[in-house]
Amino acid sequence: MTDFARALHARYAMPAASPDPAAEWAAATPHPVVDSLLRHCSVRAFLPDPVPEATLLSLVAAAQSASTSSNLQTWSVVAVRDPDRKARLAEVTGGQAHVRECPLLLMWIADLSRLDRVAEVTGVPADADRYLEMFLVSVVDAALAAQNAVVAGEAMGLGAVYIGAMRNRPEQVARELALPPRAFAVFGLCLGRADPARPASVKPRLLPSAVLHHEQYQVDTARERAGFARYDSVMREFQASQRMPAADWTAQSSSRVRGPESLSGRDRLVAALAALGFPLD
Ligand SMILES: Cc1cc2nc3c(=O)[nH]c(=O)nc-3n(C[C@H](O)[C@H](O)[C@H](O)COP(=O)(O)O)c2cc1C
Structure with missing residues (x-):
């Protein structure tokens, strides 16, 4: 497997023989910029060295x-x-x-x-x-x-x-x-x-087929739910590898949008924006 294919597979936590057609297509077109994008992960542990x-x-x-x-x-x-x-x-x-x-x-x-x-x-x-x-x-x-x-x-x-x-x-x-x-x-x-003592890891995403539509938006509910179940198990494994509490992506996502109380004060954004000069007519 090429480095590019490896990065792609890590992004989706895919087994080597992937059944996902969009991913297979992308694997066929390696590019150094895309390669670097595929390796993105949020960093939350920094050295104090100043940024010049x-x-x-x-x-x-x-x-x-x-x-x-x-x-x-x-x-x-x-x-x-x-x-x-x-x-x-x-x-x-x-x-x-x-x-x-x-x-x-x-x-x-x-x-x-x-x-x-x-x-x-x-x-x-x-x-x-x-x-x-x-x-x-x-x-x-x-x-x-x-x-x-x-x-x-x-x-x-x-x-x-x-x-x-x-x-x-x-x-x-x-x-x-x-x-x-x-x-x-x-x-x-x-x-x-x-x-380097507190490294970050690439967090897998939903498969490309979850977000990519051709010509018109179409949902195959059974296929989508199978995708959710797969991603729940991928994310449980990822969380465990990070020594974080195991949690299903579906449960976590639902909890994040449960109601205004899940918005950490951002439910009053319209009022805040009005105060800052954005009436949003
Ligand atoms: C607009 C935006 C806001 C975010 N806010 C926070 C935040 O407040 N704290 C944090 O630790 N991460 C924050 N993140 C990082 C996301 O949690 C992270 O991008 C996501 O879990 C995917 O992980 P990855 O970037 O490592 O691939 C934010 C990301 C975006 C795009």
């Missing part, structure tokens, strides 16, 4: 190279290195230790405030900024940019993990980062050298 400014600039250049809706570039990023600020932000996330420990925390901002400042220059009001569409544009832009930074960072030997828990308390995060109105921290991203 030149590396940060490379990450930002990679992020700015992502596509951006209408070239509006409706995102910004705040690089946080100050230990006290990281500690306060870690507290917002429910005390996630990696937020404190990572040498570099990048906060990705859906940022319509720059267009407000452009409006001051042109004298043309930016009234469309209050609509849900423009909020979505800025969130998508920020996410695409961040993922480019993750891919670049991993290519440069850094580890990364997104921190969506920054949305637990958006107003507090906005104050911490001195964000102007119409700027919202979508998520954080911990970056740094992975601690």
